[in-house]
Amino acid sequence: MGGSQSVRKLSVDNENAIQVSQEALDRIQAQLNAKQAEQPTPRPQYAPPPYYDTHKQNEYAAEEAYWARRIENLKRAHEKINSGMHLEYQKTLKEANDLFDLVQADKVVNKLPPCQQEKGKMLECYSSNPDKSLLCSVLVNEFNDCVCRSRIAAVSASS
Template structure:
């Protein structure tokens, strides 16, 4: 029951069979005939004492040149792509730099305006009226009532300045 070997053959129709080019078929046939001739001319092989990896024929020259051409084309494609991306990023960076400089310039203008406004506002109000009151008191040391009109003008100026400051802050 299991002593004799079976000699059945099985054939399968494969619609998705691999198709080879005529060059590949010629190479395979040439290699098969070379192997058959080599087997016929050489004595039967002795069992190897050490494992030796199988020897393969190098690919044909046109295969290597095609691979080199494909690699060179791919390298050129990616080099162009990288250069295009670099140029695009340089445009974006230059635009951002211009916007940054414009914004910085505008901010500095605003800052300078605020600083100038602070300097103007740092001076106490009614300096002219104050100078007139001091001059009047110096000219009339014992007659301060003669300066009452000038003092009232100074007082009115101070009140107006306070009102303006309160209305400006709200």
Template sequence: MGGSQSSRKISVDNENAIQVSQEALDRIQAQLNAKQAEQPQQPPSPQYNPPPFYESQKRQQENAAEEVYWARRIENLKRAHEKINAGMLIEYQKTLKEANELFEMAQKDKIASKLPPCQAEKAKVLECYSTNPDKSLVCSVLVNEFNDCVCKSRIAAVSASS
């Protein structure tokens, strides 16, 4: 149906066609060239072209205005960043100080916990024994105090670890 092409052909004979000789065409072309040569060339319609100095001055003013705008914007951004950096520096200093204080406290606790308990009582017992080498019963009261101190520190250590 629609898949095949039509095999019909149409031909049109133009009985009113005009044949122009080459000589006639050359004459018409020569006349057109002569008319164009006779007519003075008309300049294009006048348009206002501002002087180049005005254009460059206007462009310079626009550039100067943009420079001022961007310089102001950059300064505002610098100030904002300086404020942020100052705040961050203050917070950094506070945090550093707190961390150092905590570190020092932890160091003191480690030092205190590294020392054996009851050092004062131990020193008293040793002094008593050195001053009374032949009378050890004289130091019995100090030895009992040292023993009580050691027991208390053991109880404290056990209760702290559990």
């Protein structure tokens, strides 16, 4: 009796089952869809909590105004700092450009070889006296002296 479990199977044949046509199923489905469309979807409504009274609203408004003023003050301070930095930048840029122009002008002056006038006189003398080069010795000495002076000036300027 209690040693093994028995398994029972039960089957019921329902000969009185109702068969519904496809047209009837479609009509029922259409009616269900129409009812669902008629029912409006409930909108969530926000109700402020009971402790949210005018006193709290005033506190929040005051705090909001405080932070708005604070932000505006910080914006103005930032604009002042930014304009000051911009002016300093422009001033420094102008000074740097002036120095650069000065150095460039100095380089242009120094790029020309020294004693060009003496060199021209000496070469003219040689071309006009091709067979008598000793006649140009005075001009050669002047050119040599000019070159020596230029070298001394360049060395003293760099040190």
